[in-house]
Amino acid sequence: MNRDKTNLVNILEGRAKSEGFVAFGIAPGHLAPRAGERLRQWLQEGCHGEMLWMESRADERANPEILWPDVKSVIMLGMSYAPPQDPMVLADQGDRARISVYAQGRDYHDVVKGALKRLAGWLAHEADAGVKVFVDTAPVMEKALAQTAGLGWQGKHSNVVSREHGSWLFLGAIYTTAELEPAIAAEDSCGSCSACLDICPTNAFPAPYRLDARRCISYLTIEHKGPIDPELRPLMGDHIYGCDDCLAVCPWNKFAEAAAAHKAFLPRAELVAPQIADLLTLDDAAFRKLFSGSPIKRIGRDRFVRNVLIAAGNGGNAGVIAQVETLLHDPAPVVRGAAIWALSRLSPEKLDRRRRELLADEQDPSVRAEWDIAAGDSEMTAR
Template sequence: MVNALKAKAASEGFVAVGIAPGHLAPAAGARLRQWLDEGCHGEMLWMESRADQRANPEILWPDVQSVIMLGMSYAPATDPMALADHPERGRISIYAQGRDYHDVVKGALKRVAGWLAHAADVGVKVFVDTAPVMEKALAEAAGLGWQGKHSNIVSREHGSWLFLGAIYTTAQLEPDAAGSDRCGSCRACQDICPTDAFPAPYKVDARRCISYLTIEHKGPINRALRPLIGNHIYGCDDCLAVCPWNKFASAAAAHKAFLPRAELVAPRLSDLLTLDDAAFRAMFSGSPIKRIGRNRFVRNVLIAAGNSGDVSLLPHVIHLLRDPDDGVRGSAIWALGRLSPAQFGEMKARFALAEDSPDVRAEWDFGAEGNTASAPFA
């Protein structure tokens, strides 16, 4: 049965399949609770509310006997760091340059789970990312790889480029040998992080993580971190991209749904700053980027604009000082101060007195001089 299951999974585009027991070791739950107690999850409050279910599959579904963990490759054909020296372009995480992985992975999972339910007359439930499931700990338990020092799964065959999905089942399946840590003394992923988001190996503080700040975080981004974000406008691949195990990953193994769309590989900030809601939805149809909405995305683009040094962006930035969204206006003020301190005072005289948002007024009060200086992280 297991061999047939793995063959079915391979036919659906999964490059890695493993079986884990229907429970996790207590240490996994203890690490999760410590991480939550330290506030490292930031605003992701849903991780707190269902922490017990996340810590053990049996609490989420008491009937589970085995967990089938599956991995789908999105290994890139190009260097994810290639745009680091092109500040006029926006950097979009590799995973978001193709189709939304939630849809692709979940569809394939449902077909594999449906096959298993029919073939073995067992109960099944499928999960991709949004459910209270510790995919990484379960993937390690199932032998797909190990949780690296960047906290993501590392595979000997596919490097750091695996999307994970889980099938909980009532079937009693023979577990695979768990993965073992092969990071050794390497700390490349720790050292590359622009915002120093790793307080320790194997532990990420979301409050400093560029992926969290540009995707999950809804309010103004901390001023101390804005200059460090560079031209990252959605997610960050830096810690994944430098993993030495990526040398074994092949772009040929990546699912075709994740091939990058040309317009998302190296978009110009000047084009992205002009997006209204309709244009944003059209551009990112079928992309996970659509989930964060136009306002949060343009906020990110304005941070990149402020870091670019490109004064040709000033007309777009100044136009966005009138944007209906508080977050966009606030980020436009910051970008203006970075690009043209000389024009900051003029624009402040025109717009600040009429501003009714405390957050946006705080950006005007912070001033152009503050935008060009380092601010403490708090």
């Protein structure tokens, strides 16, 4: 690599830091074949659940050169969202719910993509190179590329772990036609630690480095659209959007400093352990207002209230029973179904009365199934 290219990379890294990126590295425009092999095995096992887009564009995801044949280098960047306090201190408060740290501030897609576009625009001008930017919405294996670029390694929880920033990095990628010297790949430093695997409430890791999304609380509360498996609901606790448990217990977090986090990701006070009772009253307009500029807005009010109802059922707070009963009449079947389950946990007596009142007029098969499940659970409890 000549001096001009070296200077170009140095200047680019400096500009990346000024944009709020704390991690920078360069990977070649291709991935080792084993990355694609692991992806295809994961897909064949059905571990991606309803995320069908991962299956439909697996080849492009497995190798940058298939997505864009002209790519020569991939610039990987990371922004910190290290939280000001340990997310685990907010667990199991009964009347409150937990929202994943990454969703307590502004939508990272907007923040990271804006910074990437500015960097890519500068690179295109200075190097007369083609560029494309990606943030979590294209068939790009950001984690594998981040490890190849030296940002960190994929930990046993399958997310990137950094020596400097722990498990709290948002990733972004710039594909470019410029030929840049690749960094030295990061080495796995998890050792014998299994803290992230042991803490998982739903046992979503069949083995180290392997995640079964179908059991992951983040997948269930964000990607999964219908009723959640009744066997998993009690294990979800107070999580209503995402889950930080496996990230929060990572020992490498002790090196992460909240001061390094981008200011856009500072938590909004109303999203840190919000009251379950308040969230149960949200209609569509109130939901959109509360989560304006937040990634939570993407899942819509109905799916979100479904999640809150599960947390209500797990919290055991009798003070929300009236609100749960109101949601038995909600227009959305997924909300009515979750309300049935929550009421079965909070007040089996009221559930039986409500079942007699509402079941005959219920037309949705999924909601009728919830009434049947709840009735069966009540009979088992009575025995």
